Amino acid sequence: MDEALLRSLTPSVLGILVRRGADFAAAEDAVQDALVEAVRVWPAEAPRDAKGWLVTVAWRKFLDASRADTARRRREDLVDEEPAPGPVTGVDDTLRIYFLCAHPSLTPSSAVALTLRAVGGLTTRQIAQAYLVPEATMAQRISRAKRTVSDVRFDRPGDVATVLRVLYLVFNEGYSGDIDLAAEAIRLTRQLAAAFDHPEVAGLLALMLLHHARRASRTAPDGSLVPLAEQDRGRWDRTLIAEGIDILQAALARDRLGEFQAQAAVAALHADAQTAAETDWVQIVEWYDELLRLTDSPVVRLNRAVAVGEADGPRAGLAALAPLDAALPRHTAAEAYLHERDGDLPTAARLYADAARKAANLAERDYLTRQAARLNTRLGGSGG
Structure with missing residues (x-):
């Protein structure tokens, strides 16, 4: 069975259900049920039209759930009978689902989780394993996110910048558990590029x-x-x-x-x-200047200072670093590196040790600790 095909069809199938009148939360549940059914059925009997099969099964799941829930009987007015099986409409709802999952009303963590579930087709368990949190915690996060966007109307275009930030957050999570989030982010971004x-x-x-x-x-x-x-x-x-x-x-x-x-x-x-x-550090500094004009981000200023240190010498880099907030992530590590390049090994060793204590993860902490130890060994060997 082609799992990649299944996951690539998820957003468009979800979009079709929403356009037919299902609210987002119910539609997303129905699509997940259809994906489970596909995993069970397709190995023995693969459909000729995979997308049409998923739409048909997901719509049946949605109707079954609606009819079983008396609180949702108003949805019965949306349809008197199930649409006939067959080729589905050519309208691509992928972009709409991307915008919905990255809605500004969601927190970044909720937007990421909902994107991986509704656009990526991952199960709640897979997402929880990737983020190293209990499945129940992730289920609650996704449930709250779905409720938040269920009544969102799309009478104007979504914000592509928000979608891109969410995808970049997914990419930067990298790899953990059995889901390679970097590869998943690339797949989703390819899909978005094809639709937009x-x-x-x-x-x-x-x-x-x-x-x-x-x-x-x-x-x-x-x-x-x-x-x-x-x-x-x-x-x-x-x-x-x-x-x-x-x-x-x-x-x-x-x-x-x-x-x-x-x-x-x-x-x-x-x-x-x-x-x-x-x-080509000179060109890199020029591109950081362009980035500053676009974002004026403190992190960009920090990266630019390091690039200036490579292009124009460590003292120029330290001068560019000096106005920045020392509490910025990796500020102390950048300062240590530039001092080492300038030949001030005692200061660099002290700053590497300080940076290690502030490191955001174990690998970074270990690296910075080794840099401090390396310089202290050199200083001890030279009688410094």
Whole structure:
């Protein structure tokens, strides 16, 4: 059975049920029931029209649930009989479902969970395992999200920027449990790009591909973090890099620059360098300047300061870092790196140790601790 096909059809089947009159929560439950039925039936007898089969079964599930629930009898007025089986309408509701699941009224965590369930076709158990929370907790989160959006009317276009932020949140969760969320985010973004011709959608897809291309080289065999400059570039996926750059170039040619296109341009410059020493840091600083004009984000300013340190020297980088809030994530680590490059090893060692205590995850903490130990060993060996 083609599980990927099943999951790719989920948003359009859900959209058809909603357009026929089902509320979102009931429709989503019915689609999940239809997916379970497909897993049971299709291995023995695969349908000729997979989407039509799912729509028919999901609609029956919806009607059965409606008729069984006296509180929902008003839905009986929507239909007197089940639509005849056969080819479904060619209208693609995928985009509508993306916008609904990323509705501004939802918290980011709820939007991510609902997107993975309603658009991605994942089960509640799979999503819970991916986020390392109990299944009951995730079920409550998804249930609240569905209730929140059940009465949302789509009389005006949704916000694509919100959809892209949700997909990027999914991508950055990476891998845990039996669901590879980075790969899932790429799949969903490809699907969105096919339904919605927008340069920022293409920019996000390019950014994901370029980051994902380096995945195999990001950790050592023992699980420790390998920073970009030290990664084995021979392990980078050049096919993904070429695809990401092609998508990015086509998006940039439309002259509607957005933040994901600018981020992808930075990633492309890193991917294009055969060695760390060949990185075009001057261009990277220019792209960070573009990002600042688009977002004025403190995180972008921090990344720009590090890039300035590479392009113009560590003291220039420290000067760019100085006005920023020291509480910013990775600020102390960036400061440590720039001080080390400037030759101030005692300060760098102290800052690496401080950064390790502030690290957001174990791999990052271990890496920074090793940097502090390395410099302290050098200082001890030199009598410093």
